[in-house]
Amino acid sequence: MSGTQSQGVAFLGMGLMGTRMSCNLIKAGYRVHVYNRTKAKTLDAVKAGAVAFDTPDQATQGVEVVISCLTDGPDVEQVFFGESGAVEGAAPGILFIDMSTIAPGASLRLGDRLSAGGFRYLEAPVTGGTLGAQNGTLSILVGGSDSDFNAARGIFEAMGKTITHCGPLGAGQGVKLCNQIMGAMNLLGVCEAMSLARGLQIDPKILIEALGAGAAASWALQNLGPKICAGDWSPGFMVDTQQKDMRLVAQSAENANVSLPGSALVTQLWRSAQVYGYGSEGIHALAKVLERLSNQTR
Numbered sequence: 001m002s003g004t005q006s007q008g009v010a011f012l013g014m015g016l017m018g019t020r021m022s023c024n025l026i027k028a029g030y031r032v033h034v035y036n037r038t039k040a041k042t043l044d045a046v047k048a049g050a051v052a053f054d055t056p057d058q059a060t061q062g063v064e065v066v067i068s069c070l071t072d073g074p075d076v077e078q079v080f081f082g083e084s085g086a087v088e089g090a091a092p093g094i095l096f097i098d099m100s101t102i103a104p105g106a107s108l109r110l111g112d113r114l115s116a117g118g119f120r121y122l123e124a125p126v127t128g129g130t131l132g133a134q135n136g137t138l139s140i141l142v143g144g145s146d147s148d149f150n151a152a153r154g155i156f157e158a159m160g161k162t163i164t165h166c167g168p169l170g171a172g173q174g175v176k177l178c179n180q181i182m183g184a185m186n187l188l189g190v191c192e193a194m195s196l197a198r199g200l201q202i203d204p205k206i207l208i209e210a211l212g213a214g215a216a217a218s219w220a221l222q223n224l225g226p227k228i229c230a231g232d233w234s235p236g237f238m239v240d241t242q243q244k245d246m247r248l249v250a251q252s253a254e255n256a257n258v259s260l261p262g263s264a265l266v267t268q269l270w271r272s273a274q275v276y277g278y279g280s281e282g283i284h285a286l287a288k289v290l291e292r293l294s295n296q297t298r
Contacts, residue, residue, distance in 0.1 A: 007029075007030055007031065007064055007065075008030070008031045008032075008033065008062055008063030008064055008065070009022075009025055009030045009031070009032050009033070009063055009064070009065045009066075009067060009155065010032075010033040010034075010035070010056075010059040010060045010063045010065070010066045010067065010086070010090075011025065011032055011033070011034050011035075011045070011050070011059075011067045011068075011069070012034075012035045012036075012056055012059065012066065012067065012068040012069070012070070012079050012086060013035075013036060013068055013069040013070045013075075013079075013100070014034055014035075014036035014041040014042050014044075014045060015036075015041070015069065015070075015071075016130050016133075016235070016236070016237075017069055017099075017126070017130065017133045018036075018069035019041070019044050019045055020130060020133035020134045021067075021069060021099070021126075021133050021138075021159045022034055022045045022048075022050060023044070023045060023048040023050075024133075024136045024158050024159050025155065025158050025159065026045070026048045026049045026050060027048075027136075027158070028154075028157075028158035030155070030158065031063075032045070032049070032050040032051070033050065033051050033052075033053055033059040033060070033062075033063055034046070034050045034051070034052050034053070034059065035052070035053050035054075035055065035056050035058075035059040035079075036052075039052060039054065055084035056079050056080075056084060056085050056086040056088075056089070057084045057085060057086060057087075057088035057089030057090075058084075058089060059086070059089070060086045060087075060088075060089040060090040060094075061089040061090075063090075063094070064094055064095070065094065065095045065096075065097060065152070065155060066086050066090055066094065066095070066096045066097070067096075067097045067098075067099055067155075068080070068086075068096070068097070068098045068099065068100060069098075069099045069100055070098075070100045071100065071241065071244065072100070072102060072244055073100075073102035073103055073106035073107075073110075075100070076098055076100055076102060076106075076110060077106075077110065080096070080110065080113075080114070081113065087114070087117055087119065090119065092118045092119070093118060093119065093120065094119060094120070095119070095120045095121070095122065095148060095151060095152060096110075096114050096119055096120065096121045096122070097121075097122045097123075097124050097152060097155070098110060098121070098122075098123050098124070099124045099125060099126055099140075100125065101125045101173070101176050101177075101180075101244075101245055101248070102123075102125075102173060102248070103173065103248050103251060103252065104170040104171075104173040104174050104177075104252065105170070105255075107123045107143065107169055107170060107172075107173050108169050108170050110123075111123075111144075111169045120145075120148050121144060121148070121169070122142055122143065122144035122145075122148050122149065122152060122169075122172075123142070123143040123144060123169060123170075123172045123173055124140050124141065124142045124143075124152075124156065124172060125140075125141050125172055125173055125176035126138040126139065126140050126141070126159075126160065126176075127139045127141070127176065127179050127183070128160075129223070129236040129237050130235075130236040130237070131223065131236060132160075132161075133159070136158065136159055136160065136161070137160065137161040138159055138160035138161065138162075139160060139161070139162040139163075139164070139179075140156050140159065140160040140162070140163045140164070141164055141166050141172040141173075141175045141176050141179070142156070142163065142164065142165050142166060142172050143165075143166055143167060143168060143169045143170055143171040143172030143173060143174075144168065144169055144172070145168075146165070149165045174252070177245070177248055177249050177252055180242070180245045180246065180248075180249055181249060181260065181262075181263050183219070183220065184242070184246070184262075184263065184266045184283075185262050185263075185266065186218040186219070186220045186221075187220040187224065187266075187283060187284065187286060188262075188265075188266050188269070188286065189216075189218075189220075190207075190218065190220045190221050190224065190225055190228070190287075191228070191284070191286050191287040191290050192290060193207055193211075193216075194207060194225070194228055194229070194287060195287070195290045195291060195294055195296065198291070198294075198296050199294060199296070203229075204225075204228070204229050205226075205229045207221070207225065208221060208222070208225045208226060208229070220284075223236075224282070224283075224284040227282065227284055228284050228287045231298060233278070233281040233282055233284070233285050233288070234281070234282060235280065235281055235282040235283075236282055236283075237282065237283050238279065238280055238281065238282065238283070239270055239273050239274060239278055239279045239280070239281055239282070239283055239285055239286075240274065240279040240280060242270060242283045243267065243270050243271070243274065243279075246263065246266070246267040246270065249263055249267075250263070250264070250267070266286070269286055269289050269290070270283070270286060270289075272289045272292075273285050273286060273288065273289050276288070276289065276292070
């Protein structure tokens with residue numbers, strides 16, 4: 001698909017990610033319908049050229065593709081199949097794309113239900129945070145059939161830079177959970193290193209400059225390191241949402257009989273962040289937990 005005014009996309013979910021992603025679809029020339037449970041959150045997309053609707057079934061009328069970007073599997077199921085759900089307004093055979101991060105098993109069940117109703121389905125969770133969503137540089141991790149992946153490529157290219165067909169349904173969500181593990185462990189390393197630097201009376205900003213081009217370089221160091229140093233805890237991705245993803249990691253590990261001790265540790269540290277009241281802050285608020293453990297003050 002290529003973005004033309006004749007091609008309609010319904011985008012369900014106007015959170016930190018969905019608003020930015022829908023705006024990039026508008027920029028690419030797609031005709032975009034939007035829905036959010038709290039309608040006020042659709043205002044930015046409407047200003048960019050989208051049309052807002054009161055219910056999912058209204059939003060899906062007259063479009064060729066339905067995209068959801070929601071918090072968890074039950075939210076997607078409700079928006080698709082609940083009262084005034086998306087399937088009630090969607091034309092037979094259109095493509096549903098869920099870009100939320102949900103359990104692989106939940107995605108498979110969505111696929112089964114949509115297929116039984118005569119619809120097509122891809123899972124396409126993303127990584128890259130709000131900056132990637134804003135700039136259209138997300139990594140998009142797709143699970144589903146080759147034909148549906150190829151049909152949706154133009155839509156993905158409007159929102160992302162690295163687009164990977166990971167395999168059949170379930171594979172895209174599985175790769176996303178692997179990403180969450182790797183991102184979590186990288187961030188923990190950055191936070192621990194900055195805590196040690198503080199203990200050694202070294203300005204943590206030096207770590208970004210000195211280590212950013214070597215073996216210790218990471219997305220977390222370059223993008224979250226400056227925010228940690230500045231005490232800026234505004235979220236690109238919230239602790240509470242990350243903890244939902246870590247729950248999915250733990251469930252998948254149990255199902256696969258895989259041991260993930262590092263993931264378990266960082267999950268407990270983020271749980272402490274939630275206890276301290278940092279749940280709505282960015283995931284890099286992990287640094288404040290380590291500072292408290294070392295009795296460090298800013």
